[in-house]
Amino acid sequence: MMQFRGPHPSPASGRGACRSPVSHDMGEAGGEGVTHKAEEKMGRLDGKVAIVTGAAQGIGAYYARGLAAEGAWVAIADIEPADRVVAEVKKAGGEAMSEICDVSDGAAVARFVGAVDEAYGGVDILVNNASLARMDRTPVEELSAAEWDRYFAVNVRGMVECVKAVLPIMRRKQYGKIINITSGTVWNGPPNMLHYVSTKGAILGMTRALSTELGKDGIRVNAIAPGLTSTDYIKGKNNYADYLAAIANTRSIQREEVPEDLVGACIFFASPDSDFVTGQCLVVDGGAIKH
Amino acid sequence: MGKLDGKVAIVTGAASGIGPAYAQGLAAEGAKVMIADIEPSEATVKAIRAAGGVAESRRCDVSDERQVAALIRDTEAAFGGLHILVNNAAVFARYVAVPLDQISAEDWERAFAVNVRGSFLCVKAALPIMRRQRYGKIVNIASGTVFKGVPMMLHYVSTKGAIIAMTRSMANELGRDGIRVNAIAPGLTSTEYLKGRNDIPGVLEAMAKTRAIGRQEDPQDLVGACVFFCSPDSDFITGQTLVVDGGGVMH
Numbered sequence: 001m002m003q004f005r006g007p008h009p010s011p012a013s014g015r016g017a018c019r020s021p022v023s024h025d026m027g028e029a030g031g032e033g034v035t036h037k038a039e040e041k042m043g044r045l046d047g048k049v050a051i052v053t054g055a056a057q058g059i060g061a062y063y064a065r066g067l068a069a070e071g072a073w074v075a076i077a078d079i080e081p082a083d084r085v086v087a088e089v090k091k092a093g094g095e096a097m098s099e100i101c102d103v104s105d106g107a108a109v110a111r112f113v114g115a116v117d118e119a120y121g122g123v124d125i126l127v128n129n130a131s132l133a134r135m136d137r138t139p140v141e142e143l144s145a146a147e148w149d150r151y152f153a154v155n156v157r158g159m160v161e162c163v164k165a166v167l168p169i170m171r172r173k174q175y176g177k178i179i180n181i182t183s184g185t186v187w188n189g190p191p192n193m194l195h196y197v198s199t200k201g202a203i204l205g206m207t208r209a210l211s212t213e214l215g216k217d218g219i220r221v222n223a224i225a226p227g228l229t230s231t232d233y234i235k236g237k238n239n240y241a242d243y244l245a246a247i248a249n250t251r252s253i254q255r256e257e258v259p260e261d262l263v264g265a266c267i268f269f270a271s272p273d274s275d276f277v278t279g280q281c282l283v284v285d286g287g288a289i290k291h
Numbered sequence: 292m293g294k295l296d297g298k299v300a301i302v303t304g305a306a307s308g309i310g311p312a313y314a315q316g317l318a319a320e321g322a323k324v325m326i327a328d329i330e331p332s333e334a335t336v337k338a339i340r341a342a343g344g345v346a347e348s349r350r351c352d353v354s355d356e357r358q359v360a361a362l363i364r365d366t367e368a369a370f371g372g373l374h375i376l377v378n379n380a381a382v383f384a385r386y387v388a389v390p391l392d393q394i395s396a397e398d399w400e401r402a403f404a405v406n407v408r409g410s411f412l413c414v415k416a417a418l419p420i421m422r423r424q425r426y427g428k429i430v431n432i433a434s435g436t437v438f439k440g441v442p443m444m445l446h447y448v449s450t451k452g453a454i455i456a457m458t459r460s461m462a463n464e465l466g467r468d469g470i471r472v473n474a475i476a477p478g479l480t481s482t483e484y485l486k487g488r489n490d491i492p493g494v495l496e497a498m499a500k501t502r503a504i505g506r507q508e509d510p511q512d513l514v515g516a517c518v519f520f521c522s523p524d525s526d527f528i529t530g531q532t533l534v535v536d537g538g539g540v541m542h
Contacts, residue, residue: 208541215503215538252466252529264524273515278503278538287466287529290459291542 043071044271049120051075051113053103053162054130056082058231059181059259063127066263067270068094072125075116077101077109077162079130103130103158106165113165123169125270128159128180131199137192148195155199156206163210167219176219179269180207182281184227187289200225204281211279220278222269227285229257252287261286293321294522299370301362303353303413304380306330308482309432309510311338313377316514317521318344322375325366327351329380345370353380353409354401356416363416373420375521378410379432381450386485386494388443399446406450407457414461418470427470430520431458433532435478438540451476455532462530471529473520478536480508503538512537 045067055064056078064085068074073095076082082098089096097119101112116123132154138147159180170176183200190197204223211221228247234240248254265284268274283291295317305314306328314335318324323345326332332348339346347369351362366373382405383398410431421427434451441448454474461472479485479498486495499507516535519525534542 211503211538211541216505218504220504220538252462253471253527254467257527261527264519264522264526265528268515268519268524271515273519275515276504276508276512276537277516277533277535279541280534280538281542282528282533283531284528286527287462287471287531290462290530291532 043069044267044273045125046071048072048124048270049075049116049122050125050127050270051077051116051123051162051166052127052129053077053101053158055085055127056080056098057085058233059226059229059262060127060129061085062259062263063129063266064096065089065092066267067125067127068092068096070267070271072270073097073120075099075112075120075123077103077112077130102154103161104153106161109158109161109165113162113169117169122173123166124173124175125177126162126166126179127266127270128162128178128203130158131155131181133196134193138195139192140194143195151195151199152202155196156202159203159206167214167217170214170219171217174218176214176217177270177274178210178214178219178221179266180221180223182207182223182225184225184283184285184289186225187283187291207281208279215278220269220275222274222277222279223281224262224265224269225281225283225285225289225291226262227251227257227283227288229259229262231259247288250288251285255286257284257286293319294518294524295375296321298322298374298521299325299366299372300375300377300521301325301327301366301373301413301417302377302379303327303351303409305335306332306348308379308484309477309480309513310377310379311335312510312514313379313517314346315339315342315344316518317375317377318342318346320518320522322521323370325349325362325370327353327362327380352405353378353413354404356412359409359412359416362413363420367420372424373417374424374426375428375430376413376417377430377432377517377521378413378454380409381406381432381447383444383447383450386444386479386488386491390443391445394446402446402450403453406447407453410454410457414472418465418468421465421470422468425469427465427468428521428525429461429465429470429472430517431472431474433458433474433476435476435534435536435540437476438534438542458532459530466529471520471526473525473528473530474532475513475516475520476532476534476536476540476542477513478502478508478534478539480510480513482510498539499537501539502536506537508535508537 054060076098326348
């Protein structure tokens with residue numbers, strides 16, 4: 001399902017003619033395509049290719065749309081189809097592709113990343129957002145080994161599978177921006193979700209160690225820790241009102257957190273503005289946690 | 292279209308060191324910038340204007356409440372408001388090794404007067420305007436030395452620890468007014484001044500080797516984070532400290 005072959009045209013590359021993605025569903029034969037939005041307005045991520053995992057819905061979809069709005073070509077990996085998000089990006093004048101991919105399956109991740117490299121000519125940004133995050137209360141004594149392992153397979157090893165797959169590509173250019181999504185729960189340690197919180201703590205350590213190991217390759221690795229964010233999934237839980245009341249009060253900015261609140265930080269860590277920032281974690285939660 | 296179009300910013304301590312980079316970075320994004328320093332700041336103003344930006348400067352000792360009040364008044368008179376405050380002015384950042392038992396009481400007091408009381412006085416003076424606007428972005432400049440507990444500059448490191456605490460407390464107190472308060476913690480940065488020193492051979496290079504990104508830190512490396520904390524992109528971020536040092540300290 002290749003949509004476009006060849007390197008992502010960067011405005012700085014000196015290639016004058018606009019090389020536009022030929023969209024399959026535009027029904028146009030080769031040649032003419034949609035003018036890349038980047039030609040009209042300079043985005044901070046013009047010429048960049050971003051992978052966002054877990055972006056079929058939830059906060060991930062907002063990261064994907066936000067990066068695309070800044071000019072990045074976005075590739076989404078999710079266990080659910082992401083056609084809706086891809087269509088939204090294209091409707092807004094951007095470029096996106098998606099594939100079904102379970103990040104805990106290293107072979108599938110390698111295939112996905114290979115497809116992105118072939119379609120878009122590289123990978124500059126990786127947003128490790130895919131994560132199991134059920135908010136149902138599970139006391140520690142009821143946590144099964146299988147569920148524990150599943151959470152670590154997706155939330156932690158899944159990130160490493162993605163890093164391993166993009167590494168050779170990022171090393172080619174000696175440039176990369178990896179953003180790992182952790183969670184404010186690492187700081188306030190809520191009960192009855194030990195598997196989830198533990199995976200997010202692991203991500204913090206992973207971010208720091210990766211930054212040291214990959215710094216010499218020009219790859220920056222940072223983390224974002226969101227607070228409880230009002231996604232459709234979260235709002236559908238029958239204890240949502242309790243969560244909201246309990247949490248909004250703990251914030252310096254006393255309102256619910258919405259996915260839009262996180263996009264700015266994602267773009268910051270994806271853009272050259274943060275090129276000398278690595279190994280860091282930024283808490284984005286209206287100031288409940290002070291880090 | 293800049294990220295800070297229509298905004299007015301004060302940057303203290305922007306005559307030399309890292310401050311000019313912050314001031315120029317904010318101006319490049321469309322902010323009108325008032326530069327405050329005890330030293331003459333014409334060079335920074337000229338550089339901003341040469342790049343097409345808007346800037347003025349005032350002589351101001353941030354440890355002096357009356358001078359700070361005048362600074363805020365002058366800024367509002369010149370530019371019509373105040374949205375952004377970068378508390379960058381600081382003393383004893385100039386890499387002079389002094390054992391703690393040789394720090395005089397006067398030097399200790401001076402460090403706190405400028406670095407800590409100065410930041411507090413600027414926020415206090417800016418508050419009425421920011422509250423009226425129900426909008427403000429305060430960026431306090433801390434230091435990576437807090438996390439490393441760098442020896443031989445106890446007064447300086449202690450003031451920067453106070454800045455981090457102040458950032459958190461201010462965030463809580465001012466959040467309801469639409470004012471966000473965050474801090475940037477730079478690593479040892481190769482300013483013009485430090486590069487000109489010949490009595491600390493190899494220090495800047497040795498520091499580079501301790502970083503994940505193994506090079507010296509340039510004032511330009513800090514501009515992106517400053518612009519981020521001054522722009523709407525960070526509107527739901529407050530009370531935080533971001534270390535910008537190429538991955539020397541991990542926070």
